[in-house]
Amino acid sequence: xxxxxxxxxxxxxxxxxxxxxxVRRWSRVCADTLGRARADIDALNVFPVPDxxxxxxxxxxxxxxxxxxxxxxxxxxxxLTWRTLAHGALLGARGNSGVIVSQALRGMxxxxxxxxxxxxxxxxxxARAAELARGSVARPVEGTVLSVLSAVATAAQSASDELAxxxxxxxxxxxxxxxxxxxxxxxxxxxxxxxxGAAGLTLIVExxxxxxxxxxxxxxxxxxxxxxxxxxxxxxxxPGYEVMYLLDAGDAAVAALRxxxxxxxxxxxxxxxxxxxxxxxxVDDAGAAVEAGLRAGRPHRIKxxxxxxxxxxxxAGRGRGVVAVAAGDGIARLxxxxxxxxxxxxxxxxxxxxxxxxxxxxAGAEVVVLPNDVAVTAVAGAAxxxxxxxxxxxxxxxxxxxxxxxxxxxxxxxxRRFDDDVVTMTGAxxxxxxxxxWVADREAMTSTGLCRPxxxxxxxxxxxALIGAEVAAVxxxxxxxxxxxxxELVTLIVGRDAGGGLARVVQEYxxxxxxxxxxxxxxxxxxxxxxxxGVE
Numbered sequence: 001x002x003x004x005x006x007x008x009x010x011x012x013x014x015x016x017x018x019x020x021x022x023v024r025r026w027s028r029v030c031a032d033t034l035g036r037a038r039a040d041i042d043a044l045n046v047f048p049v050p051d052x053x054x055x056x057x058x059x060x061x062x063x064x065x066x067x068x069x070x071x072x073x074x075x076x077x078x079x080l081t082w083r084t085l086a087h088g089a090l091l092g093a094r095g096n097s098g099v100i101v102s103q104a105l106r107g108m109x110x111x112x113x114x115x116x117x118x119x120x121x122x123x124x125x126x127a128r129a130a131e132l133a134r135g136s137v138a139r140p141v142e143g144t145v146l147s148v149l150s151a152v153a154t155a156a157q158s159a160s161d162e163l164a165x166x167x168x169x170x171x172x173x174x175x176x177x178x179x180x181x182x183x184x185x186x187x188x189x190x191x192x193x194x195x196x197g198a199a200g201l202t203l204i205v206e207x208x209x210x211x212x213x214x215x216x217x218x219x220x221x222x223x224x225x226x227x228x229x230x231x232x233x234x235x236x237x238x239p240g241y242e243v244m245y246l247l248d249a250g251d252a253a254v255a256a257l258r259x260x261x262x263x264x265x266x267x268x269x270x271x272x273x274x275x276x277x278x279x280x281x282x283v284d285d286a287g288a289a290v291e292a293g294l295r296a297g298r299p300h301r302i303k304x305x306x307x308x309x310x311x312x313x314x315x316a317g318r319g320r321g322v323v324a325v326a327a328g329d330g331i332a333r334l335x336x337x338x339x340x341x342x343x344x345x346x347x348x349x350x351x352x353x354x355x356x357x358x359x360x361x362x363a364g365a366e367v368v369v370l371p372n373d374v375a376v377t378a379v380a381g382a383a384x385x386x387x388x389x390x391x392x393x394x395x396x397x398x399x400x401x402x403x404x405x406x407x408x409x410x411x412x413x414x415x416r417r418f419d420d421d422v423v424t425m426t427g428a429x430x431x432x433x434x435x436x437x438w439v440a441d442r443e444a445m446t447s448t449g450l451c452r453p454x455x456x457x458x459x460x461x462x463x464x465a466l467i468g469a470e471v472a473a474v475x476x477x478x479x480x481x482x483x484x485x486x487x488e489l490v491t492l493i494v495g496r497d498a499g500g501g502l503a504r505v506v507q508e509y510x511x512x513x514x515x516x517x518x519x520x521x522x523x524x525x526x527x528x529x530x531x532x533x534g535v536e
Contacts, residue, residue: 014164014213018117020081022211027066027085029207034059037203040222044196047144047187048096048267049242049282049307054196057095061102062204064092082113090278091246096267097197099244099280100133100145101204103271107132119163123156126170138258138268143184145197151177152205164213171209174202179223194223239265241286241386242305247277249297257296264288282307287353290382294350302382306389320414320421321363324370324405325351325380328526331402331493338409340370347528350376356383360394366418368425369396370405374462395422400462401434402524403491403534428536435460435478435533437471471498472505475531479506482535483514491534492521498530506531 015022034041034055041055068088072080086109089102107129115121130153134146155173159166181195182188188195199222249257254270254277261268265283272278279299283289286304293299324335327347336342341363345351350373360367360383367387371380377396384394395418399405408425416424436459440451446464451457458466458478465481468474479490490510492503503521510519524532 058200061098065089082109104129167209167212253296304385319364330525372405404429407432493524493532
């Protein structure tokens with residue numbers, strides 16, 4: 001079970017400073033070493049859940065960091081190199097251990113990016129790494145990667161100022177702390193294994209020593225399990241889903257998010273800073289975890305994995321179906337009459353992910369989801385991830401407006417191959433320009449200028465294109481801007497607060513300006529928007 005790190009091109013002389021070039025070599029050695037040891041580390045994985053992917057996750061985390069550095073110019077300085085290493089690890093962090101390791105790298109970068117990279121600097125970097133990593137975990141547990149980080153930092157403090165000696169001491173301490181993890185956690189002792197995350201971190205620290213010294217004589221191997229883990233002993237009894245996402249949010253919002261997620265589940269790790277965070281948590285309600293992220297900021301790269309707890313998977317239905325999110329009674333009836341499973345929401349709000357998931361489950365084994373609003377897309381994506389873990393084939397179309405959803409549903413054909421149907425529906429939605437009219441209820445700065453309460457705003461393809469005083473006049477102008485020489489069909493969806501003659505005014509304009517275009521009018525009953533307009 002050897003996983004011997006070797007610097008590219010063979011051994012190198014011992015370094016006096018950890019410079020940018022050495023950081024690059026270290027990142028690549030880490031990725032290569034973890035790649036070779038991946039399966040052995042996966043075999044140790046019994047905590048916090050026995051999902052057998054810790055080695056894979058750590059490999060992918062360090063590979064992301066190494067590939068980020070590969071994209072830098074050859075003469076990149078230490079500041080840029082360390083920042084890129086930490087950022088690459090943050091973006092690519094996978095699983096509980098990968099997220100913690102990315103935060104440890106951030107800690108090292110904070111100290112070393114503006115330092116020479118001496119032994120004293122490395123000591124400071126390792127201390128900050130242990131501090132930041134422990135602070136990122138809501139409920140720290142000993143016998144894990146955190147224990148190894150603490151041991152590494154402590155040993156580095158006792159070493160001489162020589163860079164090679166600091167690196168050697170850190171590597172030896174990591175190996176010793178790894179061996180102790182078996183006795184620190186009952187689940188590890190019962191299965192005769194060391195902690196998988198700690199094993200991966202040990203290879204990372206030993207790889208650092210190999211790069212710095214050029215001849216570090218450590219063992220560089222993963223201890224084999226004393227016995228095959230018994231399924232009954234490692235069967236998960238905790239939450240059913242692992243939820244991960246990147247989050248654009250401020251510090252205050254993330255502090256509130258930590259508290260909310262801590263109440264929803266366990267294995268909570270939130271790392272990052274400067275407006276970008278990586279969130280990891282195990283929960284039973286995956287939708288609630290994503291919705292918490294939506295309240296804090298903008299979640300993206302959402303990944304939801306079923307952890308295999310018994311009794312939780314839902315049996316997928318049969319056949320092909322479409323789920324459409326609708327705001328307004330009339331719009332809901334339109335989608336329902338066209339055969340979609342409808343998820344209702346109020347204008348300006350997003351539906352709970354659990355409701356979208358319930359719609360997907362009702363729709364069938366192959367499901368297309370129409371969010372019909374940019375703000376709903378993340379929730380629909382979260383619900384789709386959960387459904388995929390349950391065996392449903394799901395595609396979330398990028399429909400940004402109700403009229404795009406209707407255009408997509410109009411060409412839906414359950415007899416086509418699923419992928420072909422998705423392509424056709426996506427094409428129909430993409431060829432539908434969309435606009436709407438609404439009356440401002442507060443002062444705000446728009447892309448067209450300042451609007452005040454009572455102003456009528458005309459929105460074209462998601463951007464405020466004009467500000468006027470009369471609803472009908474703005475509606476006509478929006479329709480005119482959406483039209484092109486190739487336009488064939490205009491769809492008008494009238495809101496509950498629209499005057500009786502609003503659609504007629506737009507129809508009369510279209511009759512004069514473009515008598516060749518077909519016009520269809522629906523009463524959507526949506527609040528907030530007197531008129532929705534689609535042009536195909």
